[in-house]
Amino acid sequence: MTLRLSADETGIDRAAELLRQGALVAFPTETVYGLGADATDPRAVAGIYAAKGRPSFNPLIAHVPSLNAAEELVLFDDIARRLAAAFWPGPMTLVLPLRDGAPVADLVTAGLPTLAVRVPGAPLVLRLLDRVGRPVAAPSANPSGRVSPTTADHVADGLGDRIDAILDGGPCPVGLESTILMPANGTLRLLRPGGLPEERVEETLGIAVSHEAPQGAPTAPGQLASHYAPQGRVRLNVTQPDIDEVLLGFGPVEAALNLSPTGDLTEAAARLFGHLQTLDRMGAPRIAVSPVPDEGLGRAINDRLRRAAAPR
Ligand code: TXA
Ligand code: MG
Numbered sequence: 351m352t353l354r355l356s357a358d359e360t361g362i363d364r365a366a367e368l369l370r371q372g373a374l375v376a377f378p379t380e381t382v383y384g385l386g387a388d389a390t391d392p393r394a395v396a397g398i399y400a401a402k403g404r405p406s407f408n409p410l411i412a413h414v415p416s417l418n419a420a421e422e423l424v425l426f427d428d429i430a431r432r433l434a435a436a437f438w439p440g441p442m443t444l445v446l447p448l449r450d451g452a453p454v455a456d457l458v459t460a461g462l463p464t465l466a467v468r469v470p471g472a473p474l475v476l477r478l479l480d481r482v483g484r485p486v487a488a489p490s491a492n493p494s495g496r497v498s499p500t501t502a503d504h505v506a507d508g509l510g511d512r513i514d515a516i517l518d519g520g521p522c523p524v525g526l527e528s529t530i531l532m533p534a535n536g537t538l539r540l541l542r543p544g545g546l547p548e549e550r551v552e553e554t555l556g557i558a559v560s561h562e563a564p565q566g567a568p569t570a571p572g573q574l575a576s577h578y579a580p581q582g583r584v585r586l587n588v589t590q591p592d593i594d595e596v597l598l599g600f601g602p603v604e605a606a607l608n609l610s611p612t613g614d615l616t617e618a619a620a621r622l623f624g625h626l627q628t629l630d631r632m633g634a635p636r637i638a639v640s641p642v643p644d645e646g647l648g649r650a651i652n653d654r655l656r657r658a659a660a661p662r
């Protein structure tokens with residue numbers, strides 16, 4: 351049963367407590383409802399992908415209650431700081447370089463060196479984030495491929511029993527996702543149009559917003575190619591590894607590294623990027639990977655493994 355929480359002190363406290371325990375909680379922002387999980391907890395973040403049925407690991411937005419909290423996660427340049435001062439809290443997300451050692455699970459960035467952050471502009475969600483005291487990763491709270499929800503009933507219709515709780519704050523006033531901007535090297539790129547019109551950004555900052563895709567940087571879903579792809583050659587669906595192959599296992603097999611000895615897809619997703627990184631550090635020239643069932647989270651895991659195995 352998905353718990354329905356009301357937008358009062360008790361409901362907010364309960365939602366914050368659940369998030370801190372690793373649960374999935376949908377909550378309203380001024381744009382759309384988000385499906386939140388503790389961004390520092392890899393298992394909780396893996397649960398988001400499982401609930402949404404996302405076929406790939408697209409990076410998520412980390413929601414924080416203040417600019418100070420954002421500065422603990424990412425590096426702000428001058429343009430980013432001016433944007434934050436002008437438009438936060440509000441329907442704007444900034445993609446910025448991830449700080450070294452920032453307490454954010456790899457699954458949130460999908461292995462990218464940047465992180466999307468936002469301070470949402472509604473009192474309820476700010477109070478919730480304040481009480482969680484950790485960044486909250488949240489995509490829109492809809493099943494993959496469906497429209498973003500703007501009421502608690504939309505969330506319940508789409509995600510039903512796949513999540514732990516819904517904080518019901520009524521309809522979202524903006525109803526459109528946040529505008530995603532990427533400041534870099536003195537320029538400003540629009541990655542997704544949304545609730546904050548780009549004209550307002552241009553007027554306020556006095557600089558042009560570019561629509562060009564950032565050079566070399568994957569930005570849209572599907573473009574995320576070989577981040578965390580190990581240098582070694584990767585062979586998939588292997589039940590009998592060759593003698594010179596390092597096995598990345600799944601299920602009860604003898605392997606150098608195992609995504610989940612018990613065959614738990616959520617655990618496997620939570621460990622995937624870390625294990626790929628470890629294999630890279632080991633410098634293994636040939637890597638074999640156990641079959642991973644192509645269902646639920648397994649589809650996103652296989653998508654990422656296929657990218658890692660693709661010829662480069
Ligand atoms: O209004 C919103 O932004 C809502 C509420 C819940 O905050 N969230 C939302 O999240 O729309 P989602 O996951 O549906 O869309 C986030 C977008 C994705 O298209 C993703 O590819 C992009 O942000 N994104 C996230 N991190 C990125 C990064 N490091 N670089 C480029 N794009 C990124
Ligand atoms: Mg979405």
